[in-house]
Amino acid sequence: MDEMFIDTYRQGIPSGHTFERQAMKIYFLGAGALGCAIGGTLAAGGSDVTLIDPFQAHVDAINRDGLLMKYGDLERRVKVRASTSVEGLAPADLVIVLVKSFHTRSAIEGALPIIGPDTALMSLQNGMGHEEILADVAGRGHVLAGKTYVGGVLLGPGHIIAGTRGKRTVIGELDGHVSERARAIAAEFDRAGLPCEVSDNILGVMWDKLLINVSTGALSGITGQVYGSLYAVPEIEATAIAAVTEAMAVAQAIGVKLSIKAARDAWVMAAEGLPYEFKTSMLQSLEKGSITEIDFINGSVVRAGLAHNVPTPVNQTLVAAIKGIERRLEAK
Numbered sequence: 001m002d003e004m005f006i007d008t009y010r011q012g013i014p015s016g017h018t019f020e021r022q023a024m025k026i027y028f029l030g031a032g033a034l035g036c037a038i039g040g041t042l043a044a045g046g047s048d049v050t051l052i053d054p055f056q057a058h059v060d061a062i063n064r065d066g067l068l069m070k071y072g073d074l075e076r077r078v079k080v081r082a083s084t085s086v087e088g089l090a091p092a093d094l095v096i097v098l099v100k101s102f103h104t105r106s107a108i109e110g111a112l113p114i115i116g117p118d119t120a121l122m123s124l125q126n127g128m129g130h131e132e133i134l135a136d137v138a139g140r141g142h143v144l145a146g147k148t149y150v151g152g153v154l155l156g157p158g159h160i161i162a163g164t165r166g167k168r169t170v171i172g173e174l175d176g177h178v179s180e181r182a183r184a185i186a187a188e189f190d191r192a193g194l195p196c197e198v199s200d201n202i203l204g205v206m207w208d209k210l211l212i213n214v215s216t217g218a219l220s221g222i223t224g225q226v227y228g229s230l231y232a233v234p235e236i237e238a239t240a241i242a243a244v245t246e247a248m249a250v251a252q253a254i255g256v257k258l259s260i261k262a263a264r265d266a267w268v269m270a271a272e273g274l275p276y277e278f279k280t281s282m283l284q285s286l287e288k289g290s291i292t293e294i295d296f297i298n299g300s301v302v303r304a305g306l307a308h309n310v311p312t313p314v315n316q317t318l319v320a321a322i323k324g325i326e327r328r329l330e331a332k
Helices: 033-044 056-065 101-110 130-138 180-191 202-223 234-254 263-271 281-287 298-307 313-331
Strands: 025-029 048-052 067-071 074-078 081-083 094-097 120-123 143-148 151-156 159-163 169-173 196-198
Touching (some): 025 033, 033 048, 033 067, 033 151, 033 159, 056 081, 094 101, 120 130, 120 180, 130 143, 143 180, 169 202, 180 196, 202 263, 202 281, 202 298, 202 313, 234 263, 234 298, 234 313, 281 313, 298 313
Parallel strands (some): 067 159, 120 143, 169 196
Antiparallel strands (some): 067 074, 143 169
């Protein structure tokens, strides 16, 4: 697999002869805002990308017109393939999972035909617990872990806001060793202008990202505020910091090595580089009348806290509030 991912260099090549880099074949399971933001950027950088999503109008618009990506005041159209299924697709070099957390198992079970012997499988989803599902279905040897600070907002079929500027992605092997396949994936991201690094402490990275999600997701969903207005309310900031403080205490009890040292830093980092009108994925889900990923974000903090005897009343309250909103929307 590693050989498929990296440029090949041979001895004895005649002077002046060059080889074109073979594009990495990357499939995205889930082509919502984040899948399109990352997938579209990789496609623009030369990767062989296919976006896989059941939203037919979205897929049709991308195949017909290209993916329209908005970066601040600028927009560009990117040519990229899209499909509603994996039917007819050859096995990938890399499958990136970006479906909603509660669809992870069914999505990867349906994607088994595109997972060949050497296919790498990586989640960039928000929250915790996805890697265990992927390993259970496809085998642990295929699975890497990753977290990204890239953001996105779906404006309509084939049209997104891409929050990629200065937003890094961190990936790593589950056992902590720095592999050639992880290095090659990071290089593919870097070539497309998506800063990516390989970590030997991916569990710490995952908890760092969880702190970011804990700080804004539920509070944005409950209050209905975009990032700009969310950050204008001191009481929201105080609640966010309290929720992150609980999550950090849980991580410490587990023995996780965090790079975020202060709870307010997670709150500040969550909005860096994002426009005023940016919406968290949890708010986007609620606005569409969909259930959220609260069980994999604040809910994962609550479960880990119970397991390690760490109180998490703020996160429990946020989970309860989101569950109540979901119930109300379901009843409509």
